[in-house]
Amino acid sequence: MNSRRTKIGAAAAALAASAMLLAACSGGGAADSGETTGTLDFYTNKAAWEPDFDELNGASETSVDISLNTTGYSDADQYDAFIKQSFRTSKSPGLFTWQTGSSLTELVDEGLIAETTDIWSNAVDEGWVTEDLRETYTVDGKQYCVPMNIAYWVMYYNTKIFEEQGIEVPTTWEELDAAAETLKSAGITPYYQTSTLFTFQWFQQMVAGTDPELYEGLSTGEVEYTDPEIVDIMNMWLDQHEAGWFSDAGSTVDPAVGLKQGDYAMINFGSFFNGSLDGAGMVSGEDYDMFVIPKTNPDLERTPVAVESGPLCVAENAAQKALGLAYSEWWMSPEAQTAWSEARGDVAFNPKATVSDPMLDELGTTVASDDYLVYDRYYEATPTPILTVALEQFGAFIANPGDPLPILEIIQAEADKYWADQE
Template structure:
């Protein structure tokens, strides 16, 4: 077993070589052995490596991981490989429109039987299947699941006499209290992760409004969206957010009190632990209350990255065998321990009590999961939106010009879908 990060030049060369090969590979039918695995999460390679001991013992399958550190080159490589005899037996991808494109082209293997067994066994929530369903069939399996919640510095909260909020009004009051004390309430950045607060404000106000943006039924220039952006602007002008251009690692920033809270995925526990913070002692988390108090359920953003098998891979059967094992409690227990994150399988043992409690909480009747903006939004629109949100964060003025730019791209995209 070997792991390596692929530099840009090598990735390009590999893509050209594979494209020249042509044709798909015939499935060799193997159910055990070494499985070639490609991922755009190069930093997670040690976690996948750690998992090999369990997968070899349980399923007699070992991953041979190739990690890419450049997302764009990874996407290009995977798409090129489908036209060759080197299609991956297992690879990571994204849910939403990106996965739909692969399914529409018949490039990924169906996993309906795997999902049916997992749901019947109580290994995965039935509603999670929706993000993997196309024309009534399932494709791929969830690599991981992360809930987007609010992390906070416990020492800052204790010093200010603050408790976890249960309503949006209480959260606003906390932000005001912290600002008055000279403490920045929230973390914010103008690069890449520019969407979380927009996502939170829109979905927390009206989940249908949020979903309408993803389907094109709602325009970004809708007066309701403009009003939400104006609220965001007012909060920025009130000093509620950290320096958006700061190069300080967000985990370090929370530790040293540069800000009191950060809206991030539940995988952030690992970063905080790595920064020297202790779960439950130095930091904690809470599910962010809905902006609209009249909502029947509290919306919670969920991020689920899939593991997929190429339809024309010579390792198709082996990849599906690993996918089936991956859904089991044993696999998810090992993954939670290796990755330090929640497990989508409720029968798995989660190493961190805080994450275990989070998984139990959001699976309750009072919460409603929705797809993270990054996965829910078609890629061309997402690219422009991330840029415009970043520009708005850097210069929080009239939100309408930023929204008009996003909507122009949305108009072009949806026109092409007709």
């Protein structure tokens, strides 16, 4: 996930570097070369993933005669500054990583991102992606970018604890609550929770699981955080706190280690968490497993599942625009997603791809069915100024649970300011 923590020194250095770049390369972007094979310059804020992208070159060279020349940034602020400045130079990237939500919409509104509607239409027709995922990449009825990766936010659990307590995998919210009560009665903390950064997931889960339209309304300003339904959901969260269902929010124990040693039985996290659990010495399918969190409202036709998706984008004025779009088209294919899943050890967004981890393979197939509704994770769905305040306030609530209305009023005050500026 992209950190949004301010790093003043790095940001200043990035701006200085960008100023030098502007001085050397004034004017707009270069004309598209029209080339659809060759070496594609690729910029990413996932510096640690460079070996994974390099590993893909064998597959892409064989299939479409394109290889990536990857430049990775490890500092999010520096990267964002570089990308935004590059649009005003002849160095607009042929392929780069970005964020969905308001960050992507901003670039689309400025005409800086190449359209990918045809690529998406073909992928949907081929059964490579779902309509729900297409919505994540849709702005004013058109699609932009393609998914670099996805992670579904699910519930991981310690299988040995479940077995010892005779708990079956919950398929309804009522069963999930019953499992939490059983665990607490046995002296086992049901859920992991933290008061820093990852403070949003239980809120997003209960709001979307109650009413997906209510959840979406928060991201568009049509629903206020002080709406009675939101207050009721927060009070449900408070009741769970008072029942002792959550772990110490200030613990410094690694979450994967905590699940392994039984500090708690369950943890709501993205499907990339397999790697952390494997690294902690837990065995997939033996020591830990996962399940899609049941919908809070049993009357919903489909079970909502939060998806975290980072896009691969092509600049509209890039000299390598055609090359970037050709790679994007290949990227959506089962072949590319099979290679990516093998390199990353993660779930594939294409249900026709082959995923080596049986647990992740089953998750991808399950969520792609008509029984599930994929929605944007709160971190991407919420405009940045509102998100910053909300993460702080949710963290305060988690650290010191109490009447939720005051924190909701603080978040709504920031939302009022933001949406007023958009008029």
